[in-house]
Amino acid sequence: SAVISQKPSRDICQRGTSLTIQCQVDSQVTMMFWYRQQPGQSLTLIATANQGSEATYESGFVIDKFPISRPNLTFSTLTVSNMSPEDSSIYLCSVETGAWFEQFFGPGTRLTVL
C-alpha cells in the first residue's frame, strides 16, 4: 500500500488565476496519476506522470491548462491554469504500486473557482 497526502485540501480561487496542487507519497513509485471528479460525475483521468519524462495527457486535457511536474519518485504537482468556474472539481492523485492495477488515491483537493 501507499500513504498519499495532498496540499491544499481545499481552496477557493478567483477566475483567471492558477493553483498548484501537491501530491506526496510515502514510498517511491514509478507511476502517478492525476484525476478530476466534477460535481456528480465519475473520476476522469487527466494525465499519467512518470518520473523523468513528460506527462502523458488524456483526450480533452492539455499541458498548457494542466502542467504537471514529477521531479522525483515520491512527489508530483498539478497546476490548474487560468481557472474558470468549470474547473471547480475535486482533483486527486493516485499511485500504482507493485500490486497489479491497484491504485491508491490521495484524499483529494476540492477546488472552487468563483
Added chain:
Amino acid sequence: DQQVKQNSPSLSVQEGRISILNCDYTNSMFDYFLWYKKYPAEGPTFLISISSIKDKNEDGRFTVFLNKSAKHLSLHIVPSQPGDSAVYFCAASPILTGGGNKLTFGTGTQLKVEL
C-alpha cells in the same frame, strides 16, 4: 461516451441484508475490473478486483461477479453494515504491459445501509 456505467445512483439496504451494486461496460478491451469505496472528503479506497479470466472473486463480506458475455459485473456485500455506507465506484482497465494501466471509472452508486 460513458464506457463504464452504474445505472443506479443510489441504493438503500437494511443492516444485515445483502447489498448488490451493478456495473455495465461497453469496451471489450477491458480485462480487469475493480471496485472502490469512497467516503466524503476522502479519496477512493480499493475494495476488490477481478480479472476477465475469472467469473467470481470473494474477499470476506465482499464478492464480485463478472459476466463477460453480458459485459456486466456486480458487487455483493453480505451482510451489509452501517459502515458500508459510502459511494461505490466500478472501474475497468485493459491489460497493458509495462504498468500505467489506466482506469475508467463509473459514475458511482451511493449505498446507504440503514439500521
